[in-house]
Amino acid sequence: MFENGYYGQFGGAYIPEILVATFQQLEAAFNQAKNDPTFFPEYEALMASYSCRPTPITYAENLTNHFGGARIYVKREDLNHTGAHKANNVMGQGLLVKRMGKKRVIAETGAGQHGVATATMAARFGLECTIYMGEVDVARQRPNVFWMERLGAKVVPVTDGSRTLKDAINEAFRDWVNNMDTTHYVLGTACGPHPFPEMVQYFQSIIGKEARKQILQIAGKLPDHVYAVVGGGSNALGIFSGFLNDSGVELVGVEGGGKGLDTKQHASRLCSDDASIGVAQGYKTYFLQNADGQMCETHSVAAGIDYVGVSPILSHYHETGKVRFEAATDKEVVEALTLTVRKEGIIPALESSHAFAQAFKEAPSMSKDSVILINQSGRGDKDIFTVADALDDPSWRQFIIAKAEEYRARK
Numbered sequence: 077m078f079e080n081g082y083y084g085q086f087g088g089a090y091i092p093e094i095l096v097a098t099f100q101q102l103e104a105a106f107n108q109a110k111n112d113p114t115f116f117p118e119y120e121a122l123m124a125s126y127s128c129r130p131t132p133i134t135y136a137e138n139l140t141n142h143f144g145g146a147r148i149y150v151k152r153e154d155l156n157h158t159g160a161h162k163a164n165n166v167m168g169q170g171l172l173v174k175r176m177g178k179k180r181v182i183a184e185t186g187a188g189q190h191g192v193a194t195a196t197m198a199a200r201f202g203l204e205c206t207i208y209m210g211e212v213d214v215a216r217q218r219p220n221v222f223w224m225e226r227l228g229a230k231v232v233p234v235t236d237g238s239r240t241l242k243d244a245i246n247e248a249f250r251d252w253v254n255n256m257d258t259t260h261y262v263l264g265t266a267c268g269p270h271p272f273p274e275m276v277q278y279f280q281s282i283i284g285k286e287a288r289k290q291i292l293q294i295a296g297k298l299p300d301h302v303y304a305v306v307g308g309g310s311n312a313l314g315i316f317s318g319f320l321n322d323s324g325v326e327l328v329g330v331e332g333g334g335k336g337l338d339t340k341q342h343a344s345r346l347c348s349d350d351a352s353i354g355v356a357q358g359y360k361t362y363f364l365q366n367a368d369g370q371m372c373e374t375h376s377v378a379a380g381i382d383y384v385g386v387s388p389i390l391s392h393y394h395e396t397g398k399v400r401f402e403a404a405t406d407k408e409v410v411e412a413l414t415l416t417v418r419k420e421g422i423i424p425a426l427e428s429s430h431a432f433a434q435a436f437k438e439a440p441s442m443s444k445d446s447v448i449l450i451n452q453s454g455r456g457d458k459d460i461f462t463v464a465d466a467l468d469d470p471s472w473r474q475f476i477i478a479k480a481e482e483y484r485a486r487k
């Protein structure tokens with residue numbers, strides 16, 4: 077039954093016997109929805125009224141003039157409700173949960189963005205919600221934990237293993253096994269066992285559908301190059317979906333180069349030699365793992381792309397050459413963010429800034445009639461702690477110290 081869950085040699089559904097029926101139910105609900113001509117319009121209407129869709133494309137005129145090469149356009153997924161493309165996936169899965177008649181959702185989260193998005197969806201749809209998060213991440217991402225709890229979610233700190241994302245994923249699967257009749261697992265990216273990669277790509281394809289129409293109107297032609305950051309791969313697959321059949325459009329996925337691909341402190345699975353093909357977390361793809369199949373620690377300045385695996389669909393596109401993969405370093409990313417804020421008054425998330433950084437490396441040598449489209453997956457105001465730190469802003473430091481003292485003095 078899972079033969080169509082493979083993309084070349086990647087993907088599949090390596091799941092415990094006990095979950096097979098639950099996956100069959102999910103796949104059936106998803107197929108039914110896909111084949112129902114009213115479903116996608118219902119989804120689009122929901123996203124229009126709740127999440128500012130269609131999100132616009134902005135012509136980055138100042139950046140274009142600055143680099144003097146290709147015309148640069150930006151698809152503004154940062155303008156979604158909760159500040160990123162993640163809203164597309166969680167609201168879509170929320171509609172499926174309603175169709176399946178389930179009353180409870182669970183999710184894993186690392187940086188906390190997917191947890192906030194899922195808790196938001198659960199609040200809106202009146203569902204019970206539990207979020208699994210590594211204990212280390214709970215401590216690092218307090219603002220997101222604060223909002224998840226206000227939104228009514230129960231946040232469970234996971235104390236196993238390295239107490240980060242991969243341990244949270246294991247715990248979420250354990251919960252699902254025990255509560256599968258009532259509960260849906262809202263997976264956060266285009267990874268995991270079939271049908272999740274396909275399903276997440278389906279919901280995120282709303283980005284590419286809109287973008288293709290918009291860019292034809294605004295730029296008068298299809299883009300020559302489309303750039304997107306690749307964590308798990310959902311925003312990249314979302315925008316790429318609009319251009320898969322356009323042979324003249326080059327698709328570029330940008331991974332977290334961290335401190336450099338030769339340092340082991342990065343999050344690059346498709347551009348580095350530190351990753352190899354394996355099966356983990358229910359699917360087959362490239363993982364950052366050692367020779368014994370032990371998962372490596374990942375590093376990126378952007379918490380949202382710090383993940384050992386990558387979408388099996390993207391691994392397949394890597395193997396077939398459909399998508400070109402590059403990596404941008406933390407330093408290049410902070411520079412790209414700083415320049416974009418200054419030139420355009422747009423604050424891209426650190427994750428999204430990877431796509432900007434790679435586009436900026438390539439734009440100057442392109443002709444003036446070339447068109448570049450960058451997917452701005454999210455907004456960067458959430459990154460104020462990290463960015464202010466990276467820029468070593470002295471007034472920010474003062475502010476944090478003063479706040480801490482104020483709290484300490486409080487009874």
Ligand SMILES: *Cc1c(COP(=O)(O)O)cnc(C)c1O
Nearest residue numbers: 265307308309310311427453454
């Ligand atoms: C979570 C996140 C990502 C990475 O996830 P993908 O599934 O690779 O899209 C990228 N950008 C932002 C803003 C995010 O929040």
